[in-house]
Amino acid sequence: MANSYAILIAVLLFPGGLFALALGLTLKGADRRVAARLQGRVGPPLTQPFFDIVKLGFKRTMVPDTASETVFLAAPLVGTASMLLAVALIPIAGVYNPDPQIGNLLVLLYLLAIPGVALMIAGSASGSPYGAIGFSREMALMLAYEGPIVLVVIAVALRTGLAEGHFPTFSLAEIVHYQQAHGAFVLDPVMWPAAAAFAFFYPANLGIVPFDIPEAETEVLEGPLLEYSGPALALFKIMSALKAVVVLSLGVALFMPLPLTGGVGLAAWVGQQLVLVLIGVTAVRVSRGRMRIDQAFVFFLKWPLLLSAASLAVAAYYTAGGAL
Amino acid sequence: MSADISRTCKLPVGPVHVALEEPMYFRVDIDGETVRGVDINAGHVHRGIEYLCTKRTVYQNVVLTERICSLCSNSHPETFCMAAEQIARLEIPERAAYLRVISAEVKRIASHLFNVGILAHLTGYDTLFMHAMQVREIVQDLKETVFGNRMDLAALCIGGVRYDLDAETTAYLTAALDKLAPEAAELAKTFRNNGSILRRTKGVGVLTREEGLACGVVGPVARASGIDYDVRVVAPYAAYDRLNVPVPVLPDGDVWSRAMIRLTEVGQAIQLIRDCLRDLPEGPTHLHDRPDIPEGRAVAKCEAPRGELIYFLKTSGADEPERVRWRVPSFMNWDALRFMFRGAKLADIAIIVNSIDPCVSCTER
Numbered sequence: 126m127a128n129s130y131a132i133l134i135a136v137l138l139f140p141g142g143l144f145a146l147a148l149g150l151t152l153k154g155a156d157r158r159v160a161a162r163l164q165g166r167v168g169p170p171l172t173q174p175f176f177d178i179v180k181l182g183f184k185r186t187m188v189p190d191t192a193s194e195t196v197f198l199a200a201p202l203v204g205t206a207s208m209l210l211a212v213a214l215i216p217i218a219g220v221y222n223p224d225p226q227i228g229n230l231l232v233l234l235y236l237l238a239i240p241g242v243a244l245m246i247a248g249s250a251s252g253s254p255y256g257a258i259g260f261s262r263e264m265a266l267m268l269a270y271e272g273p274i275v276l277v278v279i280a281v282a283l284r285t286g287l288a289e290g291h292f293p294t295f296s297l298a299e300i301v302h303y304q305q306a307h308g309a310f311v312l313d314p315v316m317w318p319a320a321a322a323f324a325f326f327y328p329a330n331l332g333i334v335p336f337d338i339p340e341a342e343t344e345v346l347e348g349p350l351l352e353y354s355g356p357a358l359a360l361f362k363i364m365s366a367l368k369a370v371v372v373l374s375l376g377v378a379l380f381m382p383l384p385l386t387g388g389v390g391l392a393a394w395v396g397q398q399l400v401l402v403l404i405g406v407t408a409v410r411v412s413r414g415r416m417r418i419d420q421a422f423v424f425f426l427k428w429p430l431l432l433s434a435a436s437l438a439v440a441a442y443y444t445a446g447g448a449l
Numbered sequence: 450m451s452a453d454i455s456r457t458c459k460l461p462v463g464p465v466h467v468a469l470e471e472p473m474y475f476r477v478d479i480d481g482e483t484v485r486g487v488d489i490n491a492g493h494v495h496r497g498i499e500y501l502c503t504k505r506t507v508y509q510n511v512v513l514t515e516r517i518c519s520l521c522s523n524s525h526p527e528t529f530c531m532a533a534e535q536i537a538r539l540e541i542p543e544r545a546a547y548l549r550v551i552s553a554e555v556k557r558i559a560s561h562l563f564n565v566g567i568l569a570h571l572t573g574y575d576t577l578f579m580h581a582m583q584v585r586e587i588v589q590d591l592k593e594t595v596f597g598n599r600m601d602l603a604a605l606c607i608g609g610v611r612y613d614l615d616a617e618t619t620a621y622l623t624a625a626l627d628k629l630a631p632e633a634a635e636l637a638k639t640f641r642n643n644g645s646i647l648r649r650t651k652g653v654g655v656l657t658r659e660e661g662l663a664c665g666v667v668g669p670v671a672r673a674s675g676i677d678y679d680v681r682v683v684a685p686y687a688a689y690d691r692l693n694v695p696v697p698v699l700p701d702g703d704v705w706s707r708a709m710i711r712l713t714e715v716g717q718a719i720q721l722i723r724d725c726l727r728d729l730p731e732g733p734t735h736l737h738d739r740p741d742i743p744e745g746r747a748v749a750k751c752e753a754p755r756g757e758l759i760y761f762l763k764t765s766g767a768d769e770p771e772r773v774r775w776r777v778p779s780f781m782n783w784d785a786l787r788f789m790f791r792g793a794k795l796a797d798i799a800i801i802v803n804s805i806d807p808c809v810s811c812t813e814r
Contacts (some may be wrong), residue, residue, distance in 0.1 A: 164580075261482070417797075418482060
């Protein structure tokens with residue numbers, strides 16, 4: 126029983142749930158503030174994303190006549206739930222180790238795809254043609270970026286597993302422990318292609334410029350989110366805040382866990398997320414324009430796929446060579 | 450899951466759409482992401498200004514025509530005044546002719562910078578949009594300082610201009626241009642070299658020279674399609690015959706060419722204003738107060754930021770004109786949209802529409 130309470134706390138309080146939500150919204154606020162400063166604007170206060178959620182919470186959710194109501198309302202719930210669980214799956218170096226009962230890296234990969242699927246379902250259930258276009262764009266983009274990310278994860282699993290002398294490990298805790306003992310993968314030239322490929326995954330998965338194609342405001346008016354309002358929209362905003370934490374902490378766990386523990390470890394982990402947001406999200410989105418979906422698709426089939434395939438080959442070759 | 454992504458479906462773009470600055474309504478047939486056909490509708494901002502013009506005196510119409518549209522708000526009264534002066538056989542003072550060029554070119558700079566800024570916004574490059582608007586802010590401050598207003602300059606009257614440049618405003622104008630020129634050049638360089646912009650605008654919305662001639666396109670749209678046509682050169686008015694007006698022409702006819710033409714014209718407009726300040730003669734800025742407009746009819750045209758603007762004015766000798774009619778550049782460029790949309794992607798619609806710099810308020814009045 127104690128075990129299930131621990132899982133519940135991990136999902137709802139720390140590191141998932143309230144903690145992750147607060148962190149995600151703060152990161153979002155920091156991103157908006159810094160982006161504004163880079164563009165010569167003042168920008169909203171750091172707490173603006175919190176205010177937005179509260180405001181939406183007090184409003185009504187309008188369901189369009191053309192929408193299929195159950196699916197329309199279920200989509201944000203499913204998306205948010207998947208992300209709540211996903212945060213609880215990712216270890217924080219020296220602070221938190223997920224219960225292996227909840228799942229491993231493979232489960233996490235599936236969970237990571239769910240927000241995208243939820244948006245696709247939301248778009249098509251809303252009955253709006255813009256939602257339908259958002260649906261097809263989201264699908265094309267997912268097809269493009271899911272392949273490389275799976276290869277990257279396998280490369281990391283191979284590197285850790287073979288170095289430890291057994292099969293590839295899909296336990297994130299083990300991957301983090303290995304790096305804490307032997308140095309972070311981001312400092313290991315063998316893993317650089319994998320880290321580079323993962324860097325492309327950030328903007329695509331988080332839906333920011335240049336890959337905010339499914340929700341492009343000036344093209345498809347927020348696409349799948351067009352018909353959403355009130356608490357349902359707030360849930361989507363919560364989902365994307367949680368997703369930011371999931372994707373960022375996955376990057377930290379895969380490539381740069383620090384050999385620290387306790388309060389210092391937690392503070393350093395939050396600091397890492399902030400730095401990653403400012404470099405990987407804010408700096409990227411203010412310095413370029415949006416791609417067209419066909420351009421983004423070709424782009425992903427070219428560079429990230431090439432990099433991730435190379436990372437897999439390099440990791441397998443060097444790790445196996447080292448083990449032999 | 451009723452998303453028909455394989456079949457053609459109808460997508461409404463507008464009349465209210467974040468990417469459109471003014472109400473326009475496009476019914477787009479899309480096949481996946483590709484545009485198969487476009488139905489262009491207009492008529493959402495009809496205000497009956499042409500009728501209103503016949504209920505106001507000729508002098509009140511100078512004020513009224515300035516309010517047809519905000520971005521071409523200098524070209525409308527200018528052309529109207531030119532038509533009225535033609536009927537009354539008035540020669541405007543030499544100083545007024547130069548001052549008219551200055552006000553027209555200031556508005557041209559602001560209009561073109563606005564358009565390329567919106568182009569950056571539509572491609573999702575908001576930082577460049579903010580930057581373009583900051584550069585434009587120099588022009589806005591200039592307008593406010595020299596003319597007293599940030600949009601409607603109220604610079605014109607029948608028989609001359611209503612403003613004058615003294616030593617102080619001339620010094621401010623010169624300083625503002627010196628500040629603007631390098632910023633505008635930098636902006637043009639960004640649009641010429643930036644990968645994000647090139648990726649979304651090169652080869653998009655192509656209008657060939659033949660199609661352009663068939664549609665009768667004017668202004669930057671024409672010049673970007675290799676049509677060497679500028680009213681300031683073919684039918685000079687104000688002081689343009691005494692100034693060196695270069696006409697930039699690009700052959701490709703895509704969205705990028707149209708943006709580049711506008712950015713080039715910004716630089717040339719800065720030079721034109723400098724030339725005017727250099728050659729500005731002394732003398733009165735307008736004729737004696739309120740010359741009478743006799744019976745007659747006249748056609749006048751000028752080069753508005755968007756292209757050739759034509760005014761027809763018919764008077765009966767009474768205070769109110771009998772008929773005022775104008776043909777705006779957007780009306781001619783509008784028709785070319787259906788050529789530009791050929792084979793376009795859904796993501797390009799807003800970019801292509803913006804590239805003709807449509808002025809719906811002018812077109813529908």
